[in-house]
Amino acid sequence: MTQEHQGGGRGWSAARKGVWSRLRFTSLRLRLVVVFGLVALTAAVSASGIAYWLNRESVLTRTQDAVLRAFEQEMQNRAGALPEHPTQDELQRTAGQMANSSQRFTVLLVAENPEGQTVYGSSGGLNGFSLGDVPESLREAVTERQKVTSNNKYPHHLYWQRIVEDDTPYLVAGTKLIGGGTTGYMLKSLGPEAKDLGSLAWSLGIATGLALIGSALLAHAAATTVLKPVQRLGTAARRLGEGKLDTRLRVSGTDELADLSRTFNKAAEALEKRVADMAARDEASRRFVADMSHELRTPLTAITAVTEVLEEELEFEGGGIDPMIQPAVRLVVSETRRLNDLVENLMEVTRFDAGTARLVLDDVDVADQITACIDARAWLDAVELDAARGIHARIDPRRLDVILANLIGNALKHGGSPVRVSVREEPAEDSGMPGGSVVIQVRDHGPGIPEEVLPHVFDRFYKASASRPRSEGSGLGLSIALENAHIHGGEITAANSPEGGAVFTLRLPRDVSAAEDGEKAGDAGDEGAEGDA
Amino acid sequence: MGQNERVPSLLLIEDDDAIRTALELSLTRQGHRVATAASGEDGLKLLREQRPDLIVLDVMLPGIDGFEVCRRIRRTDQLPIILLTARSDDIDVVVGLESGADDYVVKPVQGRVLDARIRAVLRRGERESSDSATFGSLVIDRSAMTVTKNGEDLQLTPTELRLLLELSRRPGQALSRQQLLRLVWEHDYLGDSRLVDACVQRLRAKVEDVPSSPTLIRTVRGVGYRLDPPQ
Numbered sequence: 010m011t012q013e014h015q016g017g018g019r020g021w022s023a024a025r026k027g028v029w030s031r032l033r034f035t036s037l038r039l040r041l042v043v044v045f046g047l048v049a050l051t052a053a054v055s056a057s058g059i060a061y062w063l064n065r066e067s068v069l070t071r072t073q074d075a076v077l078r079a080f081e082q083e084m085q086n087r088a089g090a091l092p093e094h095p096t097q098d099e100l101q102r103t104a105g106q107m108a109n110s111s112q113r114f115t116v117l118l119v120a121e122n123p124e125g126q127t128v129y130g131s132s133g134g135l136n137g138f139s140l141g142d143v144p145e146s147l148r149e150a151v152t153e154r155q156k157v158t159s160n161n162k163y164p165h166h167l168y169w170q171r172i173v174e175d176d177t178p179y180l181v182a183g184t185k186l187i188g189g190g191t192t193g194y195m196l197k198s199l200g201p202e203a204k205d206l207g208s209l210a211w212s213l214g215i216a217t218g219l220a221l222i223g224s225a226l227l228a229h230a231a232a233t234t235v236l237k238p239v240q241r242l243g244t245a246a247r248r249l250g251e252g253k254l255d256t257r258l259r260v261s262g263t264d265e266l267a268d269l270s271r272t273f274n275k276a277a278e279a280l281e282k283r284v285a286d287m288a289a290r291d292e293a294s295r296r297f298v299a300d301m302s303h304e305l306r307t308p309l310t311a312i313t314a315v316t317e318v319l320e321e322e323l324e325f326e327g328g329g330i331d332p333m334i335q336p337a338v339r340l341v342v343s344e345t346r347r348l349n350d351l352v353e354n355l356m357e358v359t360r361f362d363a364g365t366a367r368l369v370l371d372d373v374d375v376a377d378q379i380t381a382c383i384d385a386r387a388w389l390d391a392v393e394l395d396a397a398r399g400i401h402a403r404i405d406p407r408r409l410d411v412i413l414a415n416l417i418g419n420a421l422k423h424g425g426s427p428v429r430v431s432v433r434e435e436p437a438e439d440s441g442m443p444g445g446s447v448v449i450q451v452r453d454h455g456p457g458i459p460e461e462v463l464p465h466v467f468d469r470f471y472k473a474s475a476s477r478p479r480s481e482g483s484g485l486g487l488s489i490a491l492e493n494a495h496i497h498g499g500e501i502t503a504a505n506s507p508e509g510g511a512v513f514t515l516r517l518p519r520d521v522s523a524a525e526d527g528e529k530a531g532d533a534g535d536e537g538a539e540g541d542a
Numbered sequence: 543m544g545q546n547e548r549v550p551s552l553l554l555i556e557d558d559d560a561i562r563t564a565l566e567l568s569l570t571r572q573g574h575r576v577a578t579a580a581s582g583e584d585g586l587k588l589l590r591e592q593r594p595d596l597i598v599l600d601v602m603l604p605g606i607d608g609f610e611v612c613r614r615i616r617r618t619d620q621l622p623i624i625l626l627t628a629r630s631d632d633i634d635v636v637v638g639l640e641s642g643a644d645d646y647v648v649k650p651v652q653g654r655v656l657d658a659r660i661r662a663v664l665r666r667g668e669r670e671s672s673d674s675a676t677f678g679s680l681v682i683d684r685s686a687m688t689v690t691k692n693g694e695d696l697q698l699t700p701t702e703l704r705l706l707l708e709l710s711r712r713p714g715q716a717l718s719r720q721q722l723l724r725l726v727w728e729h730d731y732l733g734d735s736r737l738v739d740a741c742v743q744r745l746r747a748k749v750e751d752v753p754s755s756p757t758l759i760r761t762v763r764g765v766g767y768r769l770d771p772p773q
Contacts, residue, residue, distance in 0.1 A: 306628050307558055310650035314564035317653040318571055349650055371719055371735045372764050403764070406720070407734070 037239075038232040042225050049224030050217070057213035065206050072202050073169070076112045077182055080195045081167055083107040083116070084184060088191050094123040095191065100130025107193070108132030114197040117143075120190050138196045143181055144170055151183040151192060163187055171199070178203050238266040242273060254281040299359040305352050309345075316345045354485040357411075358469070361492040368405040368496060370521060375400045375409075375432055375447055382413040383430075391421055396432035402447050403520040408493040412501070415490040416451040416513045424453020424511055435516070442498065442518040449515040457505040466503045467491045490515075497521050550664055551575040553594040555585035555611065556626065557603050561649075565598070568653030574660065582606040586614060594621070596660055599643070601627045601634060609641040616642035620699040622663040626651065639740030644701040645727060646737075662728035666704035675710050677758055677771050680749055682710050691749060701726065702745045705738075709759065709769035718766040742767055 087107045091099060100118045107116040115138040118130040131138055140148070150168045157164055169182035178199040185192045241258060248256040256277055258270040320342050322329045330338055360366040376396035383392050413430075420428040429452045437445045458466060465471045470484035487501075494501045499517035506512045552574050556562040559580075566576045577592055579585035582603045589597070597615065601608035612623055625638045625646040638646055645659050667687065674683040681690045689696045689706060698706065708725045709717065717725070723733030726741075746753045760768045 303628060306649050308560060310628075311558070311560035311564040313650045314561070314568040314653050317568055321571070352650070369734060369736055373720070 038229070038236060041232040041235075042228040045224040045228030045231070046221055049220045053217035053220040057217055061206070061210055061213055064209055068202050068206060069171075069199070072199065073180055076114060076180060076195070076197045077167060077169060079110050079112040080107075080114065080116075080182055080193070081184070083110050084186065084193045088118060088186055088193050091118075091120070091191055093190050094125075095120050095128070095130075096122050097128040097130065100128055100191075102130070104130035104132045107195075112197065114195045117194040117196075119192040119194070138194070140194070142174075142196060143183060143194050144172060146170075147181060147183055151185055151194075235266070238270065242266075242269065245273060245277075249277055249280070254284055295359060295362050298355065299363065302352050302355040302359060305348075306356075309349060309352055312345055313349060316342050351485075354489055357489050358485055358492070361489075361496070366492070366496055368521060369407065370403050371406050372401055372403050373406050373409070374398055375402055375449070378406060378409055379413060379430060379432065379449070382410050383417065386414065386418070388417060388421065388428075391426035391428060392417060393427045393429045394431075395429065400432055400434055400447060401519075402517060403522060404497055404517055405493075405521075408496065409517070412490040412493045412515060413449070413451075415486040416501075416515065419487060420451050420453035420455075420511070420513070423458075424455030426454070428453050434519075442516075444518060444520045446499070446516050446518050449517075451513045451515070452506055452510055454510045457509060458503060458511045463503060463505070467501070549573060549575050550595040550660070551577065551592065552596050552598055552660065553585060553588055553592065554578045554598045555580075555582060555603065555608075556598075556600040557581060558600075561600075565651075565653070565656070569598075569657065569660075572653065572657040574657075582608070582611040585611060589615065589619070596622045596624065596663060598624050598626055598656070598660070601625055601638060609637055612638065612641040612643055616699075620697050620702075622666070622700050624656070624659055624663060626656075635734065635736060636740070639736060640743075642699070642744065644699060644741075646734075658728070663700065665728070666700035666726065675713075677710065677713070677769065680758065682706060689749070696748050698745070698748060701741055702748070705741050705745055706749070706769075709767065713769050713771055716762040716765040716768040722766065738767070 084107070087103050091103055095103070100120055104116040104118045107118075108114060116130075116132045117138050117140065119140065120128055120130075122128045129140070147168055147170050151165070154164045155161060155166070165185040165187055167182060167184040169180060172179050172181055180197045180199055181194065182197075183192065183194040245256050245258050254277065257274050260267050260270045260274065319330070319338050323335065323338060323342070357366075376394075376398045379394060379396055383389055383394065417428055417430065429450075431450045431452075433448050433450075435446045435448050437443055462471075467487050467490075469488045491501050494515055494517065497517050498521055499515065501516075502514045504512050504514070552569060554562060554565055554569070554576055556565065556578070557580050562578050562580065566578055569576045577588055577594060579588050582605055585597070585599070588594075599608045599611055603611070606614075608625060608627075612625070615621070615623060622644045623642065625643040626649060627634050627638060627646055628649045635646060644663055647656055647659055674681060674685070676682075679692045683689070684707065687703060689698055689703065704726045705722065708722065719735035719738040720733065722738045723729045723735065727733055727737060729737075742759060743753075746756050746759055750756045750758055758769060760770050762768050
């Protein structure tokens, strides 16, 4: 349950992250939409607000004026005709007549009857319009007698007020007849006007909404016109980063984005040129090393051939060579061999650098190969081999020998005997190599490799310290071993064993041709030979 | 070594003076009779005059190069050729083997290695038993060291002959390239398997009815080659 919950939480947070990153990705778009929306909203709201307000005023004022005028008229015509102290019936009848005017309002007449009692006459309707419906302030204003001055010719005026009852707006007005005792009130529903105004407000709201949607679409379109070139630029930059240096943008228009595209193109061009220059220089120096080692070979071949003659002379009992110069001859012989190895390794390295190294694949028994490698170098006494026969691999035997010779030779030189070599198989799922892999481990019993040297053990000509005596190796051995593993699609790692000593682990795919199908390393000769299979 | 044998005569074709002199010196000390030529043209002329037992041929030659020399020799002669290549670049080796060379050594070569290869190549022509075997229309006469197909003599180089002999000694049994390298080329365990492939190609071209779909020398995937008696 808890787990399930956690899982859900993770999923949700992942989804949120996705949304967040998408929003972030289009943040320019989002910002544009928001700004456009705000602008549209402000404009639409203020325009509709003003329109609504003006409309409302004009509609209400017009209705109100008409009603009030009619009421005034009725008051003068009908109520004015009443006696000063009308009876209840008279009042009632008059009110009914007044309410029958064109404006359809409800009338309430208040007067004193001859007996001095207050009588009311109402036109009825509207749930019985009573004095209680008239706001206090209005009643006061109506009944109050005002001073008659030059400015104010009459002691009573017509007063009005708008009220809202049960969500319906009403117009209430009242006046007192001058010289008569009758006070008249009227109530008129403003419902139809309110409804008109309501629908106006609705239409304005819809218009505002449309304006908002329109602005969002416009913002979207504007963002697209900006973002598309930006996106193109982004794609181009990514391609450039992936090393496709011939990537260029199509420049159209003269705006800032076109400028940016132009700048990008210039930068890409400059970069391409620079990379080409560097590649050419790199190629030239590689060429030089390759040519150099070739050139070295010719004299070295001659020297090697005669050195052997000298060597045989040295070995010859009774010696044909003056004992005084024997050390010199020995030195020449041994150094010639070193020089040979060095040139051989240089050649190998240049082949790897130039990418001309090829695999010559064959099916081999790995244990047999290791035994043969150890045997050929007379290392049998110093190496413990823990390898069962029967582990077959399809690899380049010569290159495997180079790797093994370098790893074991290195272990013997820097570590200490016994060097332990073990072989095991690894299934495809553990090694990540289709068809599985063969893992060969070379462990010595020396002091191990210092931590700071560990990352550099495969570097060319890397010496642990400058003061260290010149070793017998060319300084290329482990680098060449690594290159040989790489060309198989394999790997070599160096580490220190917890029990002491350095451990080099070589991992090679069981079948290189399966691992890199259609790869250039495909053994052309072999393919031809097996054409009938 | 081999005092009782006839001293083999070699032809060394090498354009570089120093290498030629040094190799001549070294090979002579190993007990060979060495004739030298500085160019392919001179070498071909000497070949006709002296009939050597074996040719050591440099690949990089002025004028016609080693491959071309090799091809021209193969048109008429089946004598063993060892290529001396300054480059172990694979294309060179492949082209060299395709042009008909029996073996190759990479410079800078040690005299002893070259000597061992020379002796191994020369041994291939030696007869050992005296029986014969028949594989369909193919008759291998081990005493006369000849191979005939439909009664016609086949021109095989000693290496091709030795390969055929080794395969025919174990009919129906697959031999790995490394085994064949040991048996035929006498190489150590690091022999170049392309030598076998190239030689099988050349051999098929001579003994098979349709070299592209061989019925005698079969490829056994993951192992090597096998000589089958036709059904």
